[in-house]
Amino acid sequence: xxxxxxxxxxxxxxxxxxxxxxxxxxxxxxxxxxxxxxxxxxxxxxxxxxxxxxxxxxxxxxxxxxxxxxxxxxxxxxxxxxxxxxxxxxxxxxxxxxxxxxxxxxxxxxxxxxxxxxxxxxxxxxxxxxxxxxxxxxxxxxxxxxxx
Amino acid sequence: xxxxxxxxxxxxxxxxxxxxxxxxxxxxxxxxxxxxxxxxxxxxxxxxxxxxxxxxxxxxxxxxxxxxxxxxxxxxxxxxxxxxxxxxxxxxxxxxxxxxxxxxxxxxxxxxxxxxxxxxxxxxxxxxxxxxxxxxxxxxxxxxxxxxxxxxxxxxxx
Numbered sequence: 001x002x003x004x005x006x007x008x009x010x011x012x013x014x015x016x017x018x019x020x021x022x023x024x025x026x027x028x029x030x031x032x033x034x035x036x037x038x039x040x041x042x043x044x045x046x047x048x049x050x051x052x053x054x055x056x057x058x059x060x061x062x063x064x065x066x067x068x069x070x071x072x073x074x075x076x077x078x079x080x081x082x083x084x085x086x087x088x089x090x091x092x093x094x095x096x097x098x099x100x101x102x103x104x105x106x107x108x109x110x111x112x113x114x115x116x117x118x119x120x121x122x123x124x125x126x127x128x129x130x131x132x133x134x135x136x137x138x139x140x141x142x143x144x145x146x147x148x
Numbered sequence: 149x150x151x152x153x154x155x156x157x158x159x160x161x162x163x164x165x166x167x168x169x170x171x172x173x174x175x176x177x178x179x180x181x182x183x184x185x186x187x188x189x190x191x192x193x194x195x196x197x198x199x200x201x202x203x204x205x206x207x208x209x210x211x212x213x214x215x216x217x218x219x220x221x222x223x224x225x226x227x228x229x230x231x232x233x234x235x236x237x238x239x240x241x242x243x244x245x246x247x248x249x250x251x252x253x254x255x256x257x258x259x260x261x262x263x264x265x266x267x268x269x270x271x272x273x274x275x276x277x278x279x280x281x282x283x284x285x286x287x288x289x290x291x292x293x294x295x296x297x298x299x300x301x302x303x304x305x306x
Contacts, residue, residue, distance in 0.1 A: 114279060120282045121282055126289045129290075129292065
């Protein structure tokens with residue numbers, strides 16, 4: 001299962017905003033950090049705004065603020081706004097008409113089911129904890145004093 | 149398999165996590181029956197004998213008590229070289245009464261089990277959850293659990 005670019009942008013935008021729910025984050029800031037088109041990102045943010053996950057503020061210093069419930073909102077909730085990864089949503093390539101095709105479909109379905117279960121079980125709050133744990137694990141050790 | 153449904157939030161001050169006692173069993177059975185939809189009285193008495201007071205240093209059965217009532221329970225065991233893996237702690241069951249969820253009881257129960265695992269000398273905890281059990285999966289994820297390097301397999305036996 002490969003997520004579309006818009007979905008990936010939506011996920012990073014939500015996580016960036018949810019990490020600092022008290023402040024408004026500029027679309028340009030996210031676009032620059034992730035090296036993406038501000039135009040494309042703006043469309044993604046508007047969709048998140050329509051869904052009530054982000055709220056926007058106009059004018060100087062305007063931007064987006066996380067408006068969801070981080071402990072309830074799952075990765076799947078965000079993904080489903082941008083693409084359908086539900087069971088049976090995959091494009092039918094015509095292989096299911098053969099025994100080999102059906103056997104292959106069973107294996108691919110198994111993989112997709114695990115992916116969906118994973119997306120449904122991880123909330124934004126859990127993701128933020130994961131980000132923090134990753135940050136702590138790569139924090140550089142204190143410099144060792146030079147021995148003279 | 150972890151069978152139940154739990155929540156987590158700020159710890160309740162008067163909550164006490166302790167070893168299960170015989171008098172707790174009816175409440176444990178009732179909580180499990182509500183969560184799973186199946187009453188398993190004989191099973192829970194068997195679990196009590198294996199994991200309760202006679203559990204020894206590797207089997208643990210704790211309840212969360214609030215104002216004299218059992219609000220949840222957790223069952224786990226340290227197993228040596230299960231599936232060829234070095235000793236680790238397995239979480240077999242955890243449940244919190246639905247009305248008591250989102251108060252940190254599930255987290256407290258899991259913390260108590262982790263402490264027991266740690267005291268038994270293991271540093272890894274594992275569990276198995278049905279992939280359509282989103283609530284329990286979310287709970288374990290919120291506690292920092294990640295996918296283990298295993299794949300659970302099954303087959304029909306003719």
